[in-house]
Amino acid sequence: MTKDGGIKIDVWINEERLEKLKAAGLAEIAREKFAGMMVLEIACTEELKDALLRKYPSAKYDSSTTHSIELIPREAKDRIFSTALKLHSTGPEVISQFLQEKND
């Protein structure tokens, strides 16, 4: 879950992604999550979660432990990361915009 307990998507940050975040002045919004692994937590609403699960049938929502949407394909994660960079945000508008682009 996000810091405020909501649904989220974890976008893991490798060196390449970290450089892009730094270039966009967003490095501080990535946080260390586990043993040095950095993550960008993208917030998601209930409606957006359902839309994502419909779009990616292989994805799963972990309702019991992490409250995160998992197994979203890697290409989609790449695009979610790009959208977050473009919008300078980790709010639900990232997923909303991502889904709109996907639908275009």
Add this chain to the structure above:
Amino acid sequence: MNNLGHNYKPVLEHIMRGEVEKKLHGLQVLPVRREIAHEVISLAYGFFTPVSGFMGRDEVDTTLSRMELPDGTLWSIPIVLDVKREEVKRLGLKPGDSVLLEYLGAPLATLDIDEFFSYDLGKMAEMTYGTRDVKHPGVKRTMEYSGDFVAGRINLVNEPVFNEPFSEFWKTPLQHREAFAMKNWKNVVAHQTRNVPHTGHESLMKQAWFAANEDMPVDEIHTGVLVNAIIGEKRTGDYIDEAILLGQDALRKGGYFKDNVHMVTFTLWDMRYAGPREAIFHAILRTNLGCTHHMFGRDHAGVGNFYKPYDAQDMLKAERDKLRIKPVFLRENWYCPVCNEVTNEALCSHESQSQNFSGTLIRSILTDGVKPTKRVMRPEVFDVVMSSAEKYGFGSPFVTNEYLKSRQPVFNLKKMEVFAS
């Protein structure tokens, strides 16, 4: 060589070698599905010693009610072959007959029929798993049996030829014992796994090595870790078999374990997720491989919330006197940012700051294709897992529908001209 297995029973192979085709001519043919074929192979090589065939009613009864075979040997999981009544009738099979079991369009084994019987599947499920809830995968599997069973001894007539990379890791129980002797191992601790190793697993194995070494001097090393992966039924989201074996092996190849303390093999078995009863079964299985110790962590062989985290350890403690293998009980490892290391919850007091190795979290990292830090997963392991994904997993280190449908088989069987015309 001492080849005594569970309950001091000899580990025997039940294999017909040489010119077998002539002996098989005229036998009726009973096709079997993958899970049965895997158990036939395990029975034939002695993995399930002293059980050497599919169980009859008495054996199932005592396994369920007293958790033992009729002779009093500890045993926890029914090993059964269900059949369709109409097929038995069509083939005219009766006790005393031999039938040829066929798999992948080739002969696999003969079954010398002792008995046909029916069994209450709900009772079988409830007594094995402690529940009749079909959300439990073991219960679901049991309830899918036909309800009619055939019992009898197995003789393998066609030894499996394992494909790469499985061929590198396949050892029969007797071959395990030879391999341990070659390495001069006196003590061997088994690590049961269906996972690609992260540093939490690696650290548990290292902790278990010290426990298994007991009071032996360390000027010369005579203790090893056997990573014995379970290869069997796969579900979407599981790690692909190839990544498990190659990932575990990468720990030694990368130097995180010395050559003389680490070995990776596998057993053909479908996890039942029977928690405590499956833990007993795993202890028996690894006794038959020649192991002296066995790691048991939190929620061993459990699923969902069907068992309490230490139910399996409690049952092992209760049955300790009937086992020839010493359980090494372990609590969970976590990463502690204060200690700055992977450590164990039994030792570290920084619980509020601990970071747990959740399977979900590791899967999430790998799905993104992001290389984990060395504190999470060794780079050699990550590299081999991702190359396995490309080579065997249709781009994914996790089982997908495509993998289930089109994966390369674990083994092949030689074609024989024996089927009755």
